Amino acid sequence: MTEAPIIRVRGLVTRFGTQTVHDGLDLDVRRGEIIGIVGGSGTGKSVLLHTIVGLLMPEAGTIEVFGESVRDTDAATTRALRRRWGVMFQDGALFSSLTVRQNVEAPMREQLDLPADLRETLAAIKVRMVGLPEAAMTQYPAELSGGMRKRAGFARAIALDPEIVFLDEPTAGLDPVGAAAFDALIGQLQAAFGLTVFLVTHDLDSLNAICDRIAVLADHKVLAVGTMEEMLRIEHPWVQAYFHGPRARAADRGTRTASPDMAH
Numbered sequence: 001m002t003e004a005p006i007i008r009v010r011g012l013v014t015r016f017g018t019q020t021v022h023d024g025l026d027l028d029v030r031r032g033e034i035i036g037i038v039g040g041s042g043t044g045k046s047v048l049l050h051t052i053v054g055l056l057m058p059e060a061g062t063i064e065v066f067g068e069s070v071r072d073t074d075a076a077t078t079r080a081l082r083r084r085w086g087v088m089f090q091d092g093a094l095f096s097s098l099t100v101r102q103n104v105e106a107p108m109r110e111q112l113d114l115p116a117d118l119r120e121t122l123a124a125i126k127v128r129m130v131g132l133p134e135a136a137m138t139q140y141p142a143e144l145s146g147g148m149r150k151r152a153g154f155a156r157a158i159a160l161d162p163e164i165v166f167l168d169e170p171t172a173g174l175d176p177v178g179a180a181a182f183d184a185l186i187g188q189l190q191a192a193f194g195l196t197v198f199l200v201t202h203d204l205d206s207l208n209a210i211c212d213r214i215a216v217l218a219d220h221k222v223l224a225v226g227t228m229e230e231m232l233r234i235e236h237p238w239v240q241a242y243f244h245g246p247r248a249r250a251a252d253r254g255t256r257t258a259s260p261d262m263a264h
C-alpha cells in the first residue's frame with residue numbers, strides 16, 4: 001500500500017486580476033522526500049508555496065496537508081497545521097529589530113507555552129544545528145552576511161521541529177561554496193529528522209545534489225514530476241533548455257559523484 005501524500009494539490013486555480021498563474025495544477029509530495037520546484041521566472045513557484053501554506057487564497061482547487069484541507073478550516077485547525085511546518089521565505093523575512101536567537105524564538109512564542117529559559121535553550125540548539133557560530137545568537141540580521149541570514153531563516157523555519165519545511169530559493173544570492181554548504185545542510189537535516197522538504201529553486205546544483213524528485217511548473221500547471229533522469233527525457237522546450245543547457249551540463253559535471261540515490 002502506498003502512503004498518502006503529505007501534500008496533495010488538485011485542480012488549483014490562482015489568479016491575480018486577469019492574470020492566471022495556475023490553472024488546474026495538481027501535485028503530490030511524498031512524506032520524507034526533498035522535492036525541487038522549478039520553472040521559468042513568473043511561473044508561480046512562490047505563489048504555489050504561499051498558497052499551500054495558506055497565505056494566499058486560490059480561486060479553486062483543493063489543498064491537503066497531512067490529510068487536512070488547508071482551505072475552509074477553522075482557525076484552531078489552521079493553527080495546529082501551521083505548527084507542523086516551517087517556512088523560509090525568499091528574502092529570509094527575519095525581524096530586523098530582533099537578534100537571531102529572538103527570531104528563532106518567535107514561532108515558539110507564538111505557538112508554544114514554554115518558559116523563557118527553555119525557549120532560549122531550544123533556540124540556541126536550532127542556531128547550532130544550522131551551523132551558525134554562538135556569537136551569531138545575539139547579532140541582528142543586518143550584522144550578518146547573506147549566507148548567515150539564510151541559515152538564521154532556516155533555523156527559524158525548523159524552530160518548532162516541523163515535519164515539512166518550505167524553502168523559497170534558499171541558495172539564491174549565495175556564492176557556489178556557500179550554496180553547496182547550504183544544500184549539504186538541507187540534506188543532513190532531512191536525513192537526520194526525516195523532514196519533507198518543498199524546495200523552490202533555480203539552482204541546478206541543488207537539484208542534482210539533494211532532490212529526490214523535481215516538479216516542473218510550466219503552462220500554468222505541473223508539467224512533469226520525477227527524477228532528474230526522467231526530466232532529461234522530457235520534450236517540452238523550456239524543460240529541454242533548462243535541463244540540457246550549458247548550466248545543466250556544468251552542474252552535472254560538478255555534482256554527479258555526490259548525487260544521492262535518485263531511485264524513489
Ligand SMILES: Nc1ncnc2c1ncn2[C@@H]1O[C@H](COP(=O)(O)OP(=O)(O)OP(=O)(O)O)[C@@H](O)[C@H]1O
Binds near residue numbers: 016039041044045
Ligand atoms: N501578491 C501578488 N499580486 C499580484 N500578482 C502577483 C502577486 N504575487 C505574485 N504575483 C504574480 O504571479 C506570478 C507568479 O509569481 P511567482 O513569484 O510565484 O513566480 P516565481 O515562479 O516564483 O518566479 P521567480 O522564479 O522569478 O521567483 C508573477 O507574474 C507575479 O507577478
